[in-house]
Amino acid sequence: MKSHLLLAATMLALLAPMPNGQTQVFYDPFAPQQPALSGPTPGATLRNAVAATQNQAAIVRKAAGDWGRRANAANYNATFFQQDFGNMQAQFQALRVQFNWTATQAQQLGKSRAQNAVAELDAGLNIIGELFTFLTNQYNAGALDRNTIVRTARAFEDSMQEWEREFRKNSARVGLAW
């Protein structure tokens, strides 16, 4: 009973309207991972995986942009931050899962160029992920303010844009997608 109440309270908190009146859609980390659609050939499966990764990368970038705009609001507080941070982490984790799937498919092709591209993009995600560590440290030290959140969200958004560009370029270069 207690756990049901806790769950209900958590769901209510997650669905609470944001400072600008928008309602967020949250990623459920416990939901089964949606596998990329398998195609009739390994190449088709890989193309599907690439497309799914691109979609998820766009979702992460957009989530970062929305986060930065919300954090600009004067009434943005610690509760909102925790929700946004959790959402962003979950979306980023979903991108990681999707990208890892794509990487596995690409590596099965046995193309060295693809493997190098995968290593590079993987390192890129690790580097972008450092921003989570920074925010966590600032938050734990009680030193996090709105301006820092806005700036970091912007860094997330623009870094993701750069990563997406590299992903597209590499996909085209190694013939993964088109």
Place this chain on the structure above:
Amino acid sequence: MPHGSRHALARSLPAILWGLGSMAILAWLTGGCASPRVGSYAPKPGRGIAEYRALVREAHQAVAATVQALEALAQPNTRTSPHPALPGFDRALHQLEVTSVKSRARAEAIIARGQAYFDEWKENLSGITNRALAQAETNRYARLLEHFARVRQRSGEVREEFRPFMNKLREYRARLDRPSTASIPATGSETVKQQLEAVTASGKRVLQTLEAVSTALDAAEAEVRAMQASAPGKESSP
């Protein structure tokens, strides 16, 4: 391995060294020498070095701009607040955040995979039956491996310096938004001024490590050019 292919291999070795843009050659090495696409895939020797050099230059520019912005912030502020150099610093920091993702990712990928290229190359060397040629190729391999190891080691030093530099930059910038704490020592018992000095010094160390990579690249390029000049493939067509 046919004689002509050995010559093609000798000319391709410098390109393999850097990994960037030379994956098709590696695929050729591991997949056998009969591929008719070798010639069309083979990048010009030394292109990888040029690409890596461009990467280092770009990183150097972004870090130098940030250090310059930090030095401007160290100038006495005649106005009240904020410091007039702050917008410039914000631009430099943001630019560094974004450009460093690509630069660091590429450098880390090279570090992670570089050794694998040389392992492949070494395996290929063991298949050469002509003793004199095998000796010559092994010497080339050893010389280029030495250069690669130096570039890799210095790239690793950049990585080790860069990450704490970025952390310090972000922390310093976050602290500037809390003017009430500016003169109070932070958790690390540093004043803002001391924090600025520390982050500037950290940035200068990053610049030095990047310059060391450039020096290693220069030496490697000189070696590659010397090898190209003396490669047996120069005298005959594959």
